Amino acid sequence: MSASTITSVDVRKVYGGDTPLTALDGISLDIRPGEFVSILGPSGCGKSTFLRCIAGLEEISSGSLKADSREISGPPDHVGMVFQRDALLEWRTIERNIMLPIEFAGKPVANYQQPMRDLLKLVGLTDFGSKYPRELSGGMRQRAAICRALIDQPSLLLMDEPFGALDALTRDQMNAELQRIWLETRNTVVFVTHGIAEAVYLADRVVVFSPRPGRIADIIEIDLPRPRKLAVRETPEFGKYTNRIRALFHEMGLINEEPGQVNEAVAA
Numbered sequence: 001m002s003a004s005t006i007t008s009v010d011v012r013k014v015y016g017g018d019t020p021l022t023a024l025d026g027i028s029l030d031i032r033p034g035e036f037v038s039i040l041g042p043s044g045c046g047k048s049t050f051l052r053c054i055a056g057l058e059e060i061s062s063g064s065l066k067a068d069s070r071e072i073s074g075p076p077d078h079v080g081m082v083f084q085r086d087a088l089l090e091w092r093t094i095e096r097n098i099m100l101p102i103e104f105a106g107k108p109v110a111n112y113q114q115p116m117r118d119l120l121k122l123v124g125l126t127d128f129g130s131k132y133p134r135e136l137s138g139g140m141r142q143r144a145a146i147c148r149a150l151i152d153q154p155s156l157l158l159m160d161e162p163f164g165a166l167d168a169l170t171r172d173q174m175n176a177e178l179q180r181i182w183l184e185t186r187n188t189v190v191f192v193t194h195g196i197a198e199a200v201y202l203a204d205r206v207v208v209f210s211p212r213p214g215r216i217a218d219i220i221e222i223d224l225p226r227p228r229k230l231a232v233r234e235t236p237e238f239g240k241y242t243n244r245i246r247a248l249f250h251e252m253g254l255i256n257e258e259p260g261q262v263n264e265a266v267a268a
Contacts, residue, residue, distance in 0.1 A: 003033035003188040004068055004078070004156035006054060011063035013049055022213040023049045027063070029207060029216065036182055036189045038199035038206045040245065042254055046214025047192045048160050054190060055081055055158050067156065076156065080149030084161045086141040088133040088148075094120075095129040098148045105152065112151060119147040122181060139170040143177065150185065157182075159191045163198070172230055175201055183227060197233055200224075200241045208248060218248055 006029070013024040023046040031037050039047045052058040053065055056075040067076040080101075088097045095116060102112050120126050123143040133141055142162060149157060159178075163171045175198055182189055193199050199206045200222055208218040222241060224232060232238050249255045 002155060003035075003186060004076070005033050005066075006031035006156070006188070006190070007064070007066045007069070008050075009064040011050070011053065011065050012061045013046070013053060013058065014061045024053075024060075025213040025215050027214065027216060029219075031188060031190065033188055034186045036191065036202060036204045038191045038193055038203035039209060040193055040196065040199040040206055041209030041214065042211055042249075043194060045209040045211050047209050050209075050214065051158050051160050051190060051192050054156075055079060078153070078155040080152070080154035080157045082142075082145050082149045082157070082159045082162045084164045086133070086145040088141055088144060090133050093130050093132055094125065094136070094144045097133070097144060098129075098151050100148060101152050107152075115153070116147070116151060119150055122184065123147055123177065137170070138166050139174055142166065142174060146178070146181065150181075155187050157185075157187050157189045159189065161192055161194070164193075171198070176230055178202065179227060196242050196245050197238075200238060200245070201228060201230075201233060206241070206245070208245060210252060211254070217252065218245075220244065 008027050008029045011024055011027040012022070015021045015023060027050060039050065041047045049058060053060050054067070054072065056072050065072045067079075070076070088094075089100070098116050098119065099109055099112065102109055116129075117126075120129050123146060125140060125143055125147070128136060128140065133144070136144065145162070163174045166174060179202060191199075191202060203222050206220045206222060207216060208220065209215065210217045220241060224237060246255055
C-alpha cells in the first residue's frame, strides 16, 4: 500500500453558536508520502481539531484539505487512528479488539489472522492475543491500539497524543517502539503532541502551532539520522531543535524564561 499525501491550503475552522470560535486559521501544509510529521503546540491551539479534519471527523469552514488529491468530505480510505485513550473494549480479547476495523468494514476476518499475528509479533504482544485489556499494562494496551489501527494496512496513520496518559518511562519506550514500527511500515504519520522532545525525536518535520486560533508558527526540518536511539535526546544537535522551539514558545508568551536560560536538551 502506497503512503498518503495530505495537502492543506488556507484551512480555517470556525465553531458556530452565539459566540463563534475560530479554532484554525490559514493552515497551509503539504505532508509528503511516507513522512512522519509531528504537530506541536499548547493545549487548545487546534492541533487535535486539525487532525480530526484530516480524519474526516470534522468539516473545515473554508480552504481546501485533500488526501491523495481528493477533497476530504468524510473519513478517507485507508486511514487508521490512535487516540490518547486506547478505547479497547474490555469484554473482547486483544485479538478481537484488533479485528474490530475488519468487522466494521464487513471484510472476512479469516483473511486477517496472519496479519494480526504479524502485528502482535511486531509490537511484542505475541503471547497476549487471548488476554483481555484489563490484564495488560498501559503501554501494552496502547500497543494493542496501534495494532488495531494498522490491521487494515492504512496508508495514513493519525495519532492524537497517544502516549499522553502514560508514565514517563513507558512513554519513552513507546516512542522508541513507534519509531521502529514506522520504519517497517513506512506509512504517512501525523502525530499530535504537546511534548517538545517527543515531537523532535519522532518526526521528519515538526509543525509548531500558535495559541488559538491555531496558525502555523514554524515548520522545522529534523535532520537527525534514523533509527534514533533515545540517547540522541542528550546530544547538542537534539538540543538545538528543542531550544529553538522553546525560544519560539517564549516569543508567544507560553514560557516565562528568557530564551538564553533555556539550555535543556530534553523537554517534557
